[in-house]
Amino acid sequence: MTKVILLLLLVLVALCSTLGKPEKNIPKRGKRIPQTLSRGWGDQLIWAQTYEEALYWSRSKNKPLMVIFHLEDCPHSASMKKAFAENKEMQRILDEDFIILNLMYETTDKHLSPDGQYVPRFLFVDPSMTVRADIVGRYSNRMYAYEPADMKILLESMAMAKKLLKTEL
Amino acid sequence: MTKVILLLLLVLVALCSTLGKPEKNIPKRGKRIPQTLSRGWGDQLIWAQTYEEALYWSRSKNKPLMVIFHLEDCPHSASMKKAFAENKEMQRILDEDFIILNLMYETTDKHLSPDGQYVPRFLFVDPSMTVRADIVGRYSNRMYAYEPADMKILLESMAMAKKLLKTEL
Numbered sequence: 108m109t110k111v112i113l114l115l116l117l118v119l120v121a122l123c124s125t126l127g128k129p130e131k132n133i134p135k136r137g138k139r140i141p142q143t144l145s146r147g148w149g150d151q152l153i154w155a156q157t158y159e160e161a162l163y164w165s166r167s168k169n170k171p172l173m174v175i176f177h178l179e180d181c182p183h184s185a186s187m188k189k190a191f192a193e194n195k196e197m198q199r200i201l202d203e204d205f206i207i208l209n210l211m212y213e214t215t216d217k218h219l220s221p222d223g224q225y226v227p228r229f230l231f232v233d234p235s236m237t238v239r240a241d242i243v244g245r246y247s248n249r250m251y252a253y254e255p256a257d258m259k260i261l262l263e264s265m266a267m268a269k270k271l272l273k274t275e276l
Numbered sequence: 277m278t279k280v281i282l283l284l285l286l287v288l289v290a291l292c293s294t295l296g297k298p299e300k301n302i303p304k305r306g307k308r309i310p311q312t313l314s315r316g317w318g319d320q321l322i323w324a325q326t327y328e329e330a331l332y333w334s335r336s337k338n339k340p341l342m343v344i345f346h347l348e349d350c351p352h353s354a355s356m357k358k359a360f361a362e363n364k365e366m367q368r369i370l371d372e373d374f375i376i377l378n379l380m381y382e383t384t385d386k387h388l389s390p391d392g393q394y395v396p397r398f399l400f401v402d403p404s405m406t407v408r409a410d411i412v413g414r415y416s417n418r419m420y421a422y423e424p425a426d427m428k429i430l431l432e433s434m435a436m437a438k439k440l441l442k443t444e445l
Contacts, residue, residue, distance in 0.1 A: 138320065139319075139320050139322075141312040141313070141314055141319040141320075142312060142313040142314070142322070142323060143310040143311060143312055143313070144310070144311040144312070144313060144325075145310055145311070150308075150310040151307065151308050151310075153308075153311070154311060156313075156325060156326070156379070156380070156381070157325070157326045157327070157379065157381055157383070158326070159381045159382065159383060159384065160380065160381040163381060210325070210326065211325070211329065212325070212326055212328045212329040212332060213328065214326070214328060215328065215384070
């Protein structure tokens with residue numbers, strides 16, 4: 108029974124790929140709502156704009172970095188985003204102890220896709236700029252994927268990320 | 277007389293450097309205003325978040341990319357930003373014909389800093405992913421700097437960028 112559930116979860120997680128790039132909404136007329144850096148993952152948090160900026164802040168503040176890869180037209184990203192933004196404990200810990208970055212486009216750093224470029228995908232980077240490929244979720248085929256039901260597991264991953272590899276930088 | 281004015285302008289342009297990284301405002305309490313991707317350079321425009329995303333859009337839309345390097349605590353960036361955002365012709369052309377990106381942190385691409393990492397700095401990239409180092413402003417020591425008074429020159433640079441290197445991509 109557990110196996111069946113796990114298999115089902117694997118199928119669900121596998122549905123979103125980064126092949127479908129999000130199309131931009133460019134209306135010719137009408138007022139646009141300014142785009143936010145949070146993109147709905149936590150409007151009250153301070154988000155880095157780019158990977159370079161995030162690494163800079165991680166190093167200078169000596170805080171681990173969480174990188175979220177997602178797509179706006181991916182229903183799994185959307186459901187995870189909702190659960191993530193509504194989880195007060197998650198948001199508080201991120202605000203206090205993490206540098207955060209959400210990306211819809213892959214970086215040139217291959218270390219950020221240890222087992223592929225699927226979304227949603229959560230990677231942690233140590234202030235020593237080491238991608239923590241050892242911090243994984245519960246899916247063996249998509250090790251950095253988390254579902255809304257995995258919030259506790261993601262919090263455990265965050266707790267692991269907080270134990271820095273090198274505390275004296 | 278022209279020389280004196282030019283020298284004065286050079287001094288002004290030379291005042292901002294990227295050494296002073298902007299400090300983040302992280303209040304422990306109180307509601308934050310969500311950060312925008314425009315950062316004041318044009319709230320009604322569609323901004324790319326990262327250089328990778330901007331390159332992707334430039335290639336797929338076959339539009340030139342404008343990259344603006346700036347800092348929030350740099351008065352020259354601030355005055356340029358104000359003039360830039362208020363210039364309706366500029367904003368309209370950018371909306372229709374350009375992919376745009378504003379960055380406060382340098383990328384790993386050295387081609388984006390042909391003569392240094394000063395701010396404010398405006399670089400154009402062709403859809404063929406060639407940085408157009410040939411498109412410059414009026415200052416010989418900071419070739420990619422533009423002041424609020426140089427809006428016409430920046431519009432000319434944009435017109436030059438619109439003549440793509442390779443039209444059949």
